[in-house]
Amino acid sequence: MKSILIDLTQLPLERTGVGIYAVNYVRRLQAQAGQMRLHFLVLDDDVELLRDVRAIPNASAIVLKASLFRRFLFRVLLEQVIIPALALAKGIDATHSLHYSFPLLSFGRFKRIVTVCDMSFFLFPELHVPAKRVFFQFFIRRLPKVEGLLFISESTMNDFMRFFPGCEAERCVIPLGTDLARLQAPADENIVGELRRRFGIDRFILYVGTIEPRKNILGLVKAFERCAPAHPDLKLVIAGKLGWDYDSLLQYINASEVRDRIVLAGYVNEVEKHALLKSALLFAYVSFYEGFGLPVLEGMAAGVPTITSNISSMPEVAGSGAVQVDPNNSEQIVEAMRMLLDDPEARCRLVAAGHAQSRAFTWENMTAISVDFYRKVLGGRDVAARLGHLNE
Structure with missing residues (x-):
């Protein structure tokens, strides 16, 4: 059984775009995960996500103290040291980061999948706080080295490929949905x-x-x-x-x-x-x-x-x-x-x-495509076939 570690610690409690995406993704995973073993990193102040994670069969919640890991330096420590260590210790097959930044080192032992929500840090850098601009540009420049990239729209994927035309990572568009x-x-x-x-x-x-x-x-x-x-x-x-x-x-x-x-x-x-x-x-x-x-x-x-x-x-x-x-x-x-x-x-x-x-946009479709993409990155079925089936 393949195992995936999904990092939910990047999400603020006041839900906007990526937060709404994450919550709805977790809720639909209960029906879509199938034979995968899911591990979730969740902060202890995020009661909503903890409840939803614990409702998923074959899932485990790794609960961390928000008082520490909502701080920037501890956030970096978590992503670059603790997550790789957990992945190696637990035999994790892939990690999924929902918001640009990700473990830079996998030691060839686990795949890294990252969701790219937009390319505004490159297209409109002047519209971002300087500190965030530097931080996220650093990670986005390194995304071509990961094993799998999920884009929330065709537009975002096209924007990314304009800046990184040589990217060889597996790629997939997962249009978001709504309730x-x-x-x-x-x-x-x-x-x-x-x-x-x-x-x-x-x-x-x-x-x-x-x-x-x-x-x-x-x-x-x-x-x-x-x-x-x-x-x-x-x-x-x-x-x-x-x-x-x-x-x-x-x-x-x-x-x-x-x-x-x-x-x-x-x-x-x-x-x-x-x-x-x-x-x-x-x-x-x-x-x-x-x-x-x-x-x-x-x-x-x-x-x-x-x-x-x-x-x-x-x-x-x-x-x-x-x-x-x-x-x-x-x-x-x-x-x-x-x-x-x-x-x-x-x-x-x-x-x-x-x-x-x-009606063309549902969280169920997005989740099914995402889970199939996990399988593709890990050497399973072709996600393109699944996407075609969902759009019939």
Whole structure:
């Protein structure tokens, strides 16, 4: 029986992109793992992941102290010393790192598989904190030396190969998914009512994501300012935790003539996010770059008319289920907003198209492809055959 060590210690407790991917991957592994022996590294403060890991047959949880291993130096020690030692001691066949960095030394004794979520550290280095930029660029440059690479979109894989055309690692695209049943279900009316009271909202455009330059929130705010006079009861809700380099954005919002109609909701959990999506008039996510664009998929699945960007991975995710605009063209963003705000029938058509598009992306498919990729890297079946079967 082949054994895989999956490192979950890189994940923050406040779930955003990679965290949502990891949680849903772990939950679907219960049905997909088959004859593999899975070992998980989990921090003791991550109660949700610990519960999900312990529900998987043939799985073991190696629980580490968060008070130590959420610190950078201990994080490096874990990845570069403890994980290789565990792999050698337990006869691990492969390790899987979910977020760029990985054990640099395997001594030829175990395979290394890494998920690549985006290439923004190379494409837009100026949009990252310098320390993170240096750290992640260091590891990304060494990814061609690992045995297996998983990419969350075709766009991300193509971007990677532009920088590393000689990469010989096994490669596979694993499009992310979403919980269709949950997102399409009605929201809890008590939660909806509480959020409406807390933020003073009724009709609103919604953004959900980290507050950082790459997300083009300033462009969204400026487009809202131009639409606001024609819709005096409309608000813009910006939900998400503060990332970095957001001071100029906050200053602009505070000086805006429609400041009282822009709501900074902060981080929202999955239940609150669901309630906001089900209540929003429009969902707008006009980022400059995404490795996948999970919020776009969630917006379509939840049945809210969605506006997104026409670059990087977002067209791959949105298809005909969302209005696509050039994020660098403010006029296009404004026109998309005005068209949907003024045309209820267009909104209805887009909701139907979004539902249809979102059904092509499921966590079950992503997990099945990933597990087959483990087998391929370890000398088993061809993952391409499995991918073809899932898309039939």
